[in-house]
Amino acid sequence: MQRKSEYIHLEFEEFQKIQTPLELHQLAQHCYFYIQQWIVESKYCSEATALMIFWNTTPYEYVRYSWKSKKGTNEDLDLIRTIINNFEKGFYLKTDIAYDPSEKIDAAEKIPEIVLQPAIGEEPYIYFDEKEVHNWFGDHLKNQIQRCDSSIELYNIAVFLKHKEFEIYEKVIAHPYCDRAIALMMYWRLEHYSTLSLYAEDWLSIRPLLASIEQKLKQQVYPEVFSYDPNVEVNPIKWNIPDYMFMKIN
Known part of the structure; x- marks a missing residue:
């Protein structure tokens, strides 16, 4: 596998030659998006690698999308859903590869809590046309x-x-x-x-x-x-990131 630029291109046939979790983890740090989808679907993918890809995909940006959005509507959301679904199935390998998502979590831009808190008052009425x-x-x-x-x-x-x-x-x-x-x-x-x-x-x-x-x-x-109440009027958060996606893998 030759690295010719900052990000790596691979044909699927060449990708299939990679058969160790460590190689996949190293590739995941320097590859193009389409390869990440292959990685998270690979039987050699570790929990640490999948978690790293998950937080690199800025998941907080997609909690406003419907979890049931048609596949292909948004590639990032498709990748996020693949990772979460595979974690739920216990698909990923437990290895000695470590990953701590805390820095990514702390830096993530989230919906401010202040704009999710409802306004309390009288029910407004409409009289304009x-x-x-x-x-x-x-x-x-x-x-x-x-x-x-x-x-x-x-x-x-x-x-x-x-x-x-x-x-x-x-x-x-x-x-x-x-x-x-x-x-x-x-x-x-x-x-x-x-x-x-x-x-x-x-x-x-x-x-x-x-x-x-x-x-x-x-x-x-x-x-x-x-x-x-924005949680009723616009329902800004369509799904929540599962607790296990915040874990540190040693």
Whole structure:
């Protein structure tokens, strides 16, 4: 097996010649993604190797995907599911190869706990017309937001906002009548857009808005006026990483 670059390419026939867990582990550290799928399906794969590949795949990014997503929808999720399913079956070899995932776990970017906590308050009600709000844009929409003189009026605009100018979301979350429910609703609306490939180029605009909402929530800037539970409204976490994937293998 010749290493010609930082990452290794292999044909499947050459891969099949590898028949020791240590060789697979070394390969897993310097190979392209498609080879990792072969590795985690190999009968020579150790628990340590599978666990290393699992945490290198940044699994926290995929807990918002449905566990039952069709195979081929996302290659990273397919790899994650293969590893977890094989661990559950006791498929991987117990060897003297060690791996400690703690550093990867500590560095992983997780959904902030503060944006998962529900807002407690009155049940909001809708009195604006959805089609009418959807026809507002530009300065007119900004003026409508600016003129809101109550949280319920601001809520009625915010609930119907679609992906438009990011200045609009900034005006909502900075409005004096913005409460925790509205802030959380805006957070998850923006976070949803950030996960869509259609809006991938907008990440640099979305990220500061998400960070601003997180910070204000931590500082308890927003009052509790209306109720909003993101765990019910958007169900952000579709599955949890099993406890055994956090283990250290000596």
